[in-house]
Amino acid sequence: AQSVTQPDIHITVSEGASLELRCNYSYGATPYLFWYVQSPGQGLQLLLKYFSGDTLVQGIKGFEAEFKRSQSSFNLRKPSVHWSDAAEYFCAVALANQAGTALIFGKGTTLSVSS
Amino acid sequence: EAGVTQSPTHLIKTRGQQATLRCSPISGHTSVYWYQQALGLGLQFLLWYDEGEERNRGNFPPRFSGRQFPNYSSELNVNALELEDSALYLCASSRDRRETQYFGPGTRLLVL
Numbered sequence A: 001a002q003s004v005t006q007p008d009i010h011i012t013v014s015e016g017a018s019l020e021l022r023c024n025y026s027y028g029a030t031p032y033l034f035w036y037v038q039s040p041g042q043g044l045q046l047l048l049k050y051f052s053g054d055t056l057v058q059g060i061k062g063f064e065a066e067f068k069r070s071q072s073s074f075n076l077r078k079p080s081v082h083w084s085d086a087a088e089y090f091c092a093v094a095l096a097n098q099a100g101t102a103l104i105f106g107k108g109t110t111l112s113v114s115s
Numbered sequence B: 001e002a003g004v005t006q007s008p009t010h011l012i013k014t015r016g017q018q019a020t021l022r023c024s025p026i027s028g029h030t031s032v033y034w035y036q037q038a039l040g041l042g043l044q045f046l047l048w049y050d051e052g053e054e055r056n057r058g059n060f061p062p063r064f065s066g067r068q069f070p071n072y073s074s075e076l077n078v079n080a081l082e083l084e085d086s087a088l089y090l091c092a093s094s095r096d097r098r099e100t101q102y103f104g105p106g107t108r109l110l111v112l
Helices: none
Strands: A003-005 A010-014 A019-021 A024-026 A032-038 A044-050 A056-058 A064-068 A073-078 A087-094 A109-114 B005-007 B010-013 B019-024 B031-038 B042-050 B053-057 B064-068 B074-078 B087-094 B107-111
Touching (some): A003 A087, A010 A019, A032 A073, B019 B031, B042 B074, B074 B087
Parallel strands (some): A010 A109
Antiparallel strands (some): A019 A073, A032 A044, A032 A087, A056 A064, B005 B019, B019 B074, B031 B087, B042 B053
């Protein structure tokens, strides 16, 4: 069965430090990959997505992610974290060419930013 | 461009009652999806509507149902509410099945 794993439940990073959130997936074929962010009490905002092509994708708010097929990973990175980045981050996958079908989400990683 | 909107923002019901949640997709989007985000269970796919038809449903009992109207807005109905139905219900829309889903702010349902 398809699954998405976010190994880190909670991460604390100092403001200005770099960030990497991990995501691994289990899928029969190359999926479409997404990162969403959820602030407390809010819906999900799309940070970035990978469909095909360049394996390093740029998103909003200075985030980027790299697709590594050999590792079945799609890790999210940011070179310098801001206090406003504190939120919950979700990795999600969908069948290729069916980004609009049911998304499968990881359990999420909560990011705290310390001053 | 206006985003996905959902109403109400909060809903309080008692066990056994019915709840109706509403969603308006982004203009031009024909697909609407419903997800449940319950404490400890993460985000789970509930239903997918496209062009007025239910196209797929997740692993939820039949008391979770819905419909999509000609203007592509959607309703989610939950009958015979149980305490464990308390959750944030998120609606998303996409231009079609090949496109990215964009989410609304959610409706928080509390069942007492």
